[in-house]
Amino acid sequence: MGNSGNPIFDLFVIGGGINGVGIANDAAGRGLKVGLCDKGDLGGATSSASSKLIHGGLRYLEHFDFRLVKEALAEREVMLKKAPHIATPMRFCLPHRPQLRPAWLIRTGLFIYDHLSRRTTLPSCKMVDFSQVSPLNPAFKKGFEYSDVWIDDARLVVLNAMQLKQLGGDVRTYTEVLDASRREGHWHIHWRDLKSGAEETVRSRVLVNAAGPWVQQVLESTVGIAGQKTVCLVKGSHIVVPAMHNERRAFILQCDDGRIVFVLPYLNEFSLVGTTDVEFSGDPSEASCSSEEVNYLCGIVNRHFNRQISPNDVIWSYSGVRSLCQDDAKAPQAITRDYAIEMNDQDGKAPLVSIFGGKLTTYRKLGEAVVDELASYFPGTGPCWTKTSVLPGGEGVLSPATYTSELLKEYPWLTKEQALRYSSSYGSLAHCFLTKASSFSDLGEHFGAGLTSKEVDYLIESEWACSVEDILWRRSKLGLGNVEVQSLGRYLESRLPVL
Template identity: 55%
Template sequence: MSADVEQQRYDLVVVGGGINGTGIANDAAGRGLSVLLCEQADLASATSSSSSKLIHGGLRYLEHREFRLVREALREREVMLRKAPHIVWPLRFILPHQPHLRPGWMIRTGLFIYDHLSRRDSLPNAKRLKFDGNGPLVPEIQRGYEYSDCWVDDARLVVLNALQAQEKGADVRVRTRCIDAREIDGEWEVTLENRLTGGRDTVRAKALVNASGPWVESFVKGNAQRESRYGIRMIQGSHLIVSRLNDDERAYILQNRDGRIVFVLPYQQHYSLIGTTDRRYEGDPSQVGISEEETDYLLDVLNSHFVKKLGRDDVIATYSGVRPLCDDESESPSAMTRDYTLDLDRHGAPMLSIFGGKITTYRKLAEAAMQKLEPLFETLGAPWTADAILPGGDIDSRAAFAERLAREYPFLTTDQRERFASSYGTLCLRFLEGRESQAALGYPFGAGLTQVEVDYLIKREWARTSDDILLRRTKLGLLFDAPQRQALDSYLEGHPHLAGHALNSAAV
């Protein structure tokens, strides 16, 4: 590699391809900065794909008086419904009530505040419910409440921000690790390593953004060799996936005797998603996995509310993630703040480190990050992301776009149309254009996944492995058996695009 390429200069190098890193890279690129984003694994491969997949204000945060965070999150809920109607949609929550838990007056007060703390453009008010014993809940539960929040495809939210950042000129590099960052003449010299080829690249940057999530503190002390003014506590959150527990598309929020809550969410038509737990975690964040105690805890909460009783054998799949919360010295993990802290270190070359945060407020976090960095860049553009539709989101609604696909591509199955509408929006037209039959979509790997979609994900969305495709890009992993996955692995191993320099960035 030539010397001039090795010393390519950027305004900003962002380390970390989760929701905070891609959100900041996107915002910065749209304001005219030259940006490089590097991610050591796949986009959204850690915390950002292990969430409860909700855009919500955080009803339980009201108990901890985090009114600023809840108000900001509720406002962002409305913003996200406009920005990404293909991957964000309204969800009604049923909150069953039992007398021995939080008193009714407290719940009614909390829901009233939740409804009125911020303006709502489309979501309906909370209301009381009475149960007649014929539903999925145990007959002892006779009343409850219903309120609104939103669902999000968390991993696709990350990918869409990376796509938009690239459209704005950002250099997005996946499976590229920052192995060293040192100060030279008031700037950062950053050494990057391609984890698939072993090749190294050195770039210069005016400022460095450390958005490495659970690794944020270790990056400051190790890679950048500085002292961290803030610490993190890693909090493990785990989820179970089981067969669908209720016939409709409503979610449940269950109050446990210990004061915690557990969500039961409709997931991928056939399943229910149950979570999350809150326990301190020590160790490598990339090796986190559900414990037997967490499994039993979630099943116990579920079985105390639902008629259908489940055991470990009913668990189809699990996933766990580590939330890097800013250490506020709270004794209980549940009481730790989900708010974010931004630390700009200007003792030498500027480095901004991101502590905490939640997926709902990622866009506001990015704006706050740019506000911190603004004094460093005289020509920084104005905020722009609030009104900018994310790639593929230029649709009226998922249902309307699915109907359009039915008219224009009548050979698509119902499942394909609905999945394309709720994962890609108009982005799917890039691989459907000109196709007139299922056969024209190429080899069928299974569950509606075909060759043209896989090729698109490789060339445009940085997918490299079957996990990238099945777990994070399409959510089809639960529907694939071992031979189908092996066929996909074999296709990827022989794909001509997955060689040499193409491993580093998606095709433009």
């Protein structure tokens, strides 16, 4: 779309993380012409480095973030209906440590958690006794159990982008905005396609800065406007270890420093442990899990579980950086995770919207809030719609388990493991690469761990996959499996320009 002779965008978003795609998708569904770009992959930074939960944030109650908790709790039920293929209920067990929090305080918090928002499918909280077969240290006799929701964070980003494209949105990955300036009541946005090197300038009535940990950099360097908010960058790291137990429930561990750490069942064979909260400076794209963080997470697990782990047991680790609005909190974990929206315009035209903070759970509500705020610039904007819409692949899916059975009936040559991966990653979108196949060999070259060239072709053509990392660590987590990475790389080189 060029600088003249073509329609201009109503709204253009810098940042293809969950907040960016959520805002863009909401706006497109209300009738606006929307563009979005990211200098990397969709969800390539913080949005694929979360704890992969849609949760109310039990610990936020201690900081009196009742509005955030209420909004987040309601989103659990919304997401189970909106993305039934990638979102599933999960029970969380909280071992009681009376020296940290008395039982009455936890009961009160869980009562609020149960009643602050309406539940329709998730079971209520309860007390639990740990039996002799518990994976926990025998010192833990009692605890509490409650419900939240597990979700594939990176796929949530991609599915929102797919819906945005279906609504007419222009989505560009590996495209960096070099400069954006106001001229004659519009934003003139100059970008470079990092794959081809081509540069272009487009126009938009509204510019949204949803660059996550780069939000302040975009303000100061790309746009040249001083923001009003003070940003604090906080790094959260996770480790993946062999499964700590064979239960389907997760554990939430209380730490001596007031933090909590999750131990989550992960891909059937592993446990996902996290997260840390460490103040961060530097380039967010270079964030990694430090040895101190690994030791911290291992130490917390070892204090609670019979099975002991060491840094040598860590199979994989990842880190993400959040840009949080600095408040009066004295520790990184106490800074609010609520989102903040900063807006300014020029004589009632060319508004700039910048997003600070936020979390995976509340991305949809953030999108609604931003587009609601922009409604005065676009008379006739449609109503909110995302609460009841189903994301691509979720149509006709009740749960990954039930859809696995349907796939096995239609494609009996699939293994149960393959069908479950397809149903919990793609839902009904799996038919895009399965429909014409009558055997596994019909899916083309096999790269290992069940990944085939037909699936890779689908990811390239429909989900913006451009690199081995895009496929193995975001569109899937097959990087933890026995994949022939070099063969996959060669195949991608034959299909795509090298990044």
